[in-house]
Each structure stands twice: as structure tokens, then as C-alpha cells.
Amino acid sequence: MGSIGAKDVPQLLDANGRRIDGRGLEDLRPLRITAGPLQQAEGSAFVEWGDNKVMAAVYGPREVHPRHLQQTTKAVVQCKYNMAAFSVDERKRPGLDRRSQEISKVIAEAFESVLFVEEYPRTSIDIYIEVLQANAGTRCAGVVAASVALADAGIPMVDLVPAVAVGKVAGTIVLDLKKEEDNYGEADLPMALVPRSGRLVLLQMEGHMTRDELKRSLDLGVTGCKKIYEVQKQALRDRYAVSAPSAGAEVAA
Amino acid sequence: MSETSEERLVLPGDLLGTAEEYVPGRGTYEYNGQVFAALMGHPHIDTQNKSVSVRAIHEVPHLVEGDLVYVRVEEIKSAMLVTQVLSSARTGRGVPGNPEGTVHISKAKESYVEELSREFAIGDVLKAEVLQGYPVVKLSTQGPELGVVLGRCTECHGILAHVSGNQLVCSRCGRREQRKVSSEYGGHKGGSSESEAPEGAPREREHHRRERDGEEGDGRHRHPRREGGFDRRHERGEGGPRERPPAEPAGEGPGPSDLSG
Numbered sequence: 001m002g003s004i005g006a007k008d009v010p011q012l013l014d015a016n017g018r019r020i021d022g023r024g025l026e027d028l029r030p031l032r033i034t035a036g037p038l039q040q041a042e043g044s045a046f047v048e049w050g051d052n053k054v055m056a057a058v059y060g061p062r063e064v065h066p067r068h069l070q071q072t073t074k075a076v077v078q079c080k081y082n083m084a085a086f087s088v089d090e091r092k093r094p095g096l097d098r099r100s101q102e103i104s105k106v107i108a109e110a111f112e113s114v115l116f117v118e119e120y121p122r123t124s125i126d127i128y129i130e131v132l133q134a135n136a137g138t139r140c141a142g143v144v145a146a147s148v149a150l151a152d153a154g155i156p157m158v159d160l161v162p163a164v165a166v167g168k169v170a171g172t173i174v175l176d177l178k179k180e181e182d183n184y185g186e187a188d189l190p191m192a193l194v195p196r197s198g199r200l201v202l203l204q205m206e207g208h209m210t211r212d213e214l215k216r217s218l219d220l221g222v223t224g225c226k227k228i229y230e231v232q233k234q235a236l237r238d239r240y241a242v243s244a245p246s247a248g249a250e251v252a253a
Numbered sequence: 254m255s256e257t258s259e260e261r262l263v264l265p266g267d268l269l270g271t272a273e274e275y276v277p278g279r280g281t282y283e284y285n286g287q288v289f290a291a292l293m294g295h296p297h298i299d300t301q302n303k304s305v306s307v308r309a310i311h312e313v314p315h316l317v318e319g320d321l322v323y324v325r326v327e328e329i330k331s332a333m334l335v336t337q338v339l340s341s342a343r344t345g346r347g348v349p350g351n352p353e354g355t356v357h358i359s360k361a362k363e364s365y366v367e368e369l370s371r372e373f374a375i376g377d378v379l380k381a382e383v384l385q386g387y388p389v390v391k392l393s394t395q396g397p398e399l400g401v402v403l404g405r406c407t408e409c410h411g412i413l414a415h416v417s418g419n420q421l422v423c424s425r426c427g428r429r430e431q432r433k434v435s436s437e438y439g440g441h442k443g444g445s446s447e448s449e450a451p452e453g454a455p456r457e458r459e460h461h462r463r464e465r466d467g468e469e470g471d472g473r474h475r476h477p478r479r480e481g482g483f484d485r486r487h488e489r490g491e492g493g494p495r496e497r498p499p500a501e502p503a504g505e506g507p508g509p510s511d512l513s514g
Contacts, residue, residue, distance in 0.1 A: 153313075155313060
């Protein structure tokens with residue numbers, strides 16, 4: 001890690017502190033969230049975030065399969081994060097790999113602490129995250145999509161969960177890494193936040209940072225998450241504030 | 254006195270009030286002395302009991318009196334039908350935990366029932382009304398639209414087709430059977446006998462449409478999805494004694510996965 005030959009490293013920050021795609025250090029990539037695009041799922045969301053395109057679908061609470069995973073006191077939260085073969089430049093070999101298993105696990109654990117799982121014992125709440133197009137930060141995009149999908153499904157939860165990655169690029173702390181920054185930068189720090197309580201439910205790190213940089217990164221990440229939180233709320237409002245009273249009209253048309 | 258504010262949409266995490274103002278009700282939770290929404294929906298304030306709850310837009314079904322549900326008969330006792338509650342008939346969404354529901358012989362039909370096994374069979378899917386949701390689920394099948402919506406032949410397990418009134422006929426062996434038939438018999442996407450999640454009606458987002466054209470009796474105007482359900486069942490060879498259609502033309506050479514290599 002970090003020992004890639006300097007010759008093919010792109011210039012990630014210019015003299016004016018602009019990033020490779022022209023963003024400032026603390027700018028997010030453009031984010032658009034669509035709530036409820038899927039009919040068969042109980043809740044769903046589609047997130048377009050920079051060049052990421054991520055779909056999330058939620059089912060349940062429903063019967064647990066396989067049966068032995070069932071818990072008598074609470075619902076189990078199962079997550080499947082999957083990248084499409086065409087989501088990256090070089091064809092990704094389809095199916096489970098260590099990376100997707102790890103991401104599925106950390107996302108499931110993040111949501112388990114946010115959902116009121118005790119309300120539905122002996123059931124399973126299933127989250128499916130499909131990455132259609134990847135450009136760094138897909139686990140965060142997955143969390144953002146899944147939390148909107150869970151709210152859409154009407155599963156009781158403490159709060160929506162925004163997520164974002166902070167990283168270190170050319171010696172500088174920046175918000176929301178894109179692919180080149182992730183590949184050639186020095187550190188990547190994805191996190192997911194419960195804004196209501198300020199609790200972090202997902203935090204991972206790759207690369208190196210000093211203690212002070214980590215502290216600043218966390219602060220920057222929390223600020224970023226709050227912006228994302230507003231977009232998530234707006235997505236749900238756009239979908240339902242309008243359609244709730246006029247559902248009949250929509251059908252008749 | 255109570256009121257729901259239809260204009261206000263709350264999302265999980267939205268502040269509803271303080272714990273001194275309201276008792277947290279359904280779809281809410283208390284945190285640090287404040288009451289927050291746990292669901293997306295419209296806040297409902299019960300001024301009598303000083304409680305606040307959220308009426309969810311999409312809700313996980315919880316059974317209350319008056320709800321209509323789809324259930325499957327598991328056991329027939331002398332005075333009671335024991336069923337498994339599958340899904341809400343209104344939204345088509347599976348009821349978490351598939352609780353047990355009972356229909357007492359006195360609530361099975363409008364008229365007197367001599368023997369429950371003459372009106373129902375194990376494995377039948379019924380549409381039923383909830384008389385009591387808690388602590389145990391009690392159901393009724395009194396009413397024209399309530400009763401068996403899908404039955405199987407007790408002899409050969411073929412699917413029963415509706416003849417008239419309470420008469421059904423097996424589509425495979427021609428056996429005639431009698432049930433407490435619902436007016437919606439066969440009109441919904443029936444359950445495969447495996448306990449597959451939401452059997453029953455289409456999902457909530459479609460249910461307005463369904464209410465409009467779903468009332469026309471036995472399928473002159475069938476919903477495309479429901480039709481799909483029937484087709485699939487035929488493909489699995491449960492539709493009759495015919496030969497099963499070949500799934501794949503044999504000897505087609507390399508499968509689709511080889512195309513990429």
C-alpha cells in the first residue's frame with residue numbers, strides 16, 4: 001500500500017487546493033437519492049453519488065433462512081452487498097469475495113444497532129445492496145441507500161443513517177474520495193453516523209493518519225454526514241409528501 | 254379527542270415532543286427525555302391519553318380488530334380451526350413471525366356449522382377478518398368475501414376450481430369438494446404450499462388499482478401479476494396431468510455463462 005510508483009500517480013491536488021475533479025477539500029460529490037423505485041421490495045432506494053450508482057432493497061421482517069440463524073429475542077439483520085460485474089473498469093468476477101463479505105457484515109452490524117430489532121423476534125430483516133457502478137465510497141453509498149430503503153419499508157429505526165468517507169490525499173484531509181483519490185491517496189476513512197445521538201455505527205480505516213488528522217477527519221466526516229442526512233430526508237419527503245394524499249389520482253391517470 | 258395531522262410527514266429521528274408532553278406510542282421512541290419518530294408517516298396525537306404515535310405510510314402489519322388477512326389452515330379441531338397468518342390482505346405484506354390464528358366454529362360461517370372439516374381442509378388459504386389481535390389472534394370467516402380463496406384437492410392435491418356457490422372441482426382429477434368459499438376464490442395470487450413470504454394480494458402500492466378492478470369476480474379481468482402466478486404454477490406441473498414442458502431444449506451446448514469467457 002502506498003508504494004505505487006510515483007510516475008503514474010496523477011496530480012490529486014493542484015496549487016489552488018482544487019481536487020482532480022475541481023472540487024474543494026470539503027465538498028461532496030453531487031448526490032441524488034430516489035426513494036422507493038422498486039415495486040417488489042418492501043422498501044427501496046437508488047443512490048447516484050458522483051459516478052457511483054447503488055440500489056438498495058429491503059425485505060422483512062420475514063422468516064429467517066437458514067433457520068438456525070433465528071434469534072428468539074430479536075430480529076436478525078442480514079445484509080448482502082454485491083458489486084455488478086460491470087460496475088468497475090475491469091470486469092469484476094461475480095459473486096461473494098472477502099471484500100463484499102466484510103462490507104456486508106459491517107453494514108448489517110451498523111443497522112442492527114439502529115433498528116428496533118426487539119420488536120420482531122424470530123424474524124429477519126434483509127438488506128440487499130447492489131452496486132451498479134462504482135467509483136470509490138460504495139459502502140457509504142450503500143449505507144445511505146439502505147437507510148432510505150429501511151425507512152421506506154416502514155421498519156422502525158432510531159434515525160436515518162448518513163455515511164461518507166474522509167481521506168488523506170497529497171497530505172491533506174479531504175471529504176468524499178473519488179476513485180483516483182482512493183487509489184493513490186494515503187488514507188481512506190469511511191464512517192456512518194446516527195445524527196440524532198452523534199453515534200458512529202460504522203468506522204473503518206485504510207492507510208495511515210496521525211492522531212490529529214484522525215480527529216480532524218472525524219469532524220469533517222460528521223459535517224459531511226449532516227449534509228447527506230438532509231438529502232436523505234428530502235428524498236423521502238419528495239416521494240411521500242406528494243403521493244400520500246394524491247395516490248388515487250396517480251393511479252387514475 | 255385525537256387528531257392525525259395529514260399534512261405533516263415525519264421521518265425516523267424527527268422530534269415529536271418531550272416526554273413530559275406525550276407518552277411515546279406506536280412508531281415512536283423516547284430518548285433523553287424527548288420523543289422521536291421511529292417510522293415515516295403522519296403523527297397522531299391522542300389528547301385524551303396524552304400520547305403520540307406515528308401512522309406509518311408503509312407499515313409492517315400488526316394485527317388489530319377489523320383487519321383482513323390471508324391465513325393457511327394448519328389443523329382442524331372439533332370446534333376450532335388452527336391457522337397460520339400469512340399476510341395482510343390490504344397491503345399483501347407478510348405478517349412478521351406468522352402467528353397462529355384460530356377460527357371458532359361459531360365464527361366460520363353465517364349459518365350453523367355441523368362439522369368444520371366439511372367447510373375447510375388442511376392447506377386451504379383463507380381470507381379472514383381479525384376479531385382480536387392480541388394476545389392471541391382470533392379470526393372470523395363470516396361474510397361473503399371471507400372464506401377459502403384457494404383450496405387443493407384432498408385426494409390428489411390438485412388445485413380446486415370454483416364451480417358455483419360452495420362447490421369446487423379439482424382441475425386434475427375432477428373430484429368435487431365443498432368449502433366455505435369466498436367470493437374472491439381464485440382471484441388472487443394463490444399460495445404455493447411452501448411457506449413463501451408474501452402470498453396474497455399485490456403490494457400496497459398497487460392496492461388502489463386492485464380495489465377498482467379486483468371486484469369483478471373470477472378473473473374476467475385478471476391482474477397481470479396474478480396471471481403470472483397461475484402460469485408459473487402450471488410450469489411446475491401442478492396444473493394437471495399433462496406432461497411438464499421441457500425446461501431447456503436439450504443439447505444446446507455451452508450455457509450463457511460461457512459467453513463471457
